[in-house]
Ligand SMILES: Nc1ncnc2c1ncn2[C@@H]1O[C@H](COP(=O)(O)OP(=O)(O)OP(=O)(O)O)[C@@H](O)[C@H]1O
């Protein structure tokens with residue numbers, strides 16, 4: 001696996017959940033590589049394990065077996081604390097329902113991941129401002145999520161995802177809760193982050209129009225990738 | 227503490243109603259707790275302030291207080307000659323041999339009978355207790371049936387206005403003045419001439435106590451030991467006045483403190499359960515927020531401390547409200563039985579920095595206990611499950 005252009009390497013990943021003593025296999029023996037700078041869309045029927053696979057790559061869930069290597073780090077071997085630190089430095093999360101903290105302003109939401117860094121107050125401010133400018137919401141930084149439209153909230157969430165300058169962005173149905181127009185805007189934004197800021201993006205989506213914007217599309221069905 | 231306080235504070239603010247109810251519960255408990263401590267402290271202060279450091283009080287050994295104490299005139303006269311006793315402005319020993327008894331008077335309003343202390347004093351009594359001043363009227367004249375009453379007596383009992391008279395020991399006693407004893411126990415007493423009162427009660431040779439002033443407070447132990455070695459009057463026990471009054475207040479203030487603590491502990495369990503329920507619902511409502519924070523890289527202990535701080539913030543605010551309410555109690559006077567003389571004693575709630583500190587610590591401990599289990603639940607959440615919650 002010395003291919004320098006590979007950023008994510010998934011090897012023989014299986015994942016099962018247990019309900020009581022019943023094993024529910026979700027992913028079985030999946031392997032694939034994602035090259036650096038890729039914009040990948042994951043598609044597949046509901047319940048096929050797309051979110052599960054994304055969570056494993058993002059380091060918020062652990063596989064039953066197999067290894068995942070990101071930028072040369074075997075994240076499946078990290079303990080919980082190291083994994084949390086790894087996530088804060090390397091992964092930006094975009095959720096279907098934005099998951100902004102409702103009591104914080106747009107600015108404070110974007111600043112949140114920076115509270116785990118040692119940046120100075122001034123540096124934090126610069127980072128937050130840059131992120132909000134990138135998503136075109138610098139003028140809304142004092143608004144609370146409730147005062148923003150769905151599309152705007154998702155842009156704030158994207159600003160939060162890029163504020164620590166991670167290499168990897170994971171997005172689980174980022175347009176799933178948006179109207180056609182807002183969805184279009186979010187896809188254009190993600191495309192720009194991929195082409196201009198060189199972010200590797202892994203996006204789960206049901207929306208073929210969203211998937212069109214990605215470079216590559218993989219299909220997951222019955223625990224298998226194609 | 228990685229998760230900002232503003233997040234915690236605003237989360238409380240968005241749940242104004244539940245927060246308010248929990249704060250109220252905690253405030254009530256803190257109020258009761260503070261009131262009890264203030265009452266015990268107020269009592270102690272009233273009685274301890276009654277005494278002076280360089281004043282010494284002589285009573286009969288093993289007597290529980292002045293009421294059951296008797297000292298013969300002989301012993302009084304002997305002790306008065308000790309050179310360690312300071313001289314008054316007139317050049318006589320600064321000592322007051324006193325007669326202490328209780329009589330019944332009717333309370334204003336209810337008309338209920340209550341015990342009141344009558345103290346026969348020597349003219350030196352006022353020089354011995356310089357915080358006593360005449361508020362109205364004038365001093366009683368020696369050898370007469372004139373008396374003066376303390377401020378609390380004047381305000382609470384029938385027939386105690388200047389010009390009126392009361393009856394006791396088969397005689398009429400005319401009120402000529404009201405004394406202000408600066409909130410000490412003397413405010414709840416009636417004073418007259420010791421010799422006149424002794425003879426009215428047919429006790430011409432038996433004083434209750436004697437109080438005198440030392441030239442030098444370090445002489446106390448020496449003097450006490452000398453009296454103890456004197457066979458004719460070694461039944462007399464000397465105590466520093468402050469110690470004497472503190473001992474008088476101990477039983478009562480202990481009673482208040484124990485009873486109050488028991489009540490407070492029971493109440494506080496209720497308040498802690500309230501805080502716990504509030505925090506459980508707060509955690510449940512923010513499952514996705516917790517999952518998001520964890521995904522962003524916040525650790526379990528960051529989550530734990532954020533929720534613990536939230537619980538402690540609730541109880542801390544409750545402490546503030548409870549203390550603010552309790553501090554208004556300082557304007558109320560309480561009257562109760564003085565256990566050792568069975569007479570009425572007026573005292574107030576008194577606040578001290580240590581009471582404030584105790585209440586704040588108590589509230590924070592309630593927050594810690596009430597918030598502990600909910601915070602643990604929040605910290606133990608699995609990220610994926612938390613994010614899947616809806
Ligand atoms: N924490 C869990 N515990 C038990 N079962 C789970 C858990 N997470 C997922 N599953 C199960 O695993 C399967 C795959 O779930 P997953 O969320 O990955 O699907 P998905 O492809 O993202 O579906 P959708 O398109 O509806 O979001 C489902 O059958 C789901 O019920």
Ligand SMILES: [Mg+2]
Nearest residue numbers: 050051052172
């Ligand atoms: Mg999904």
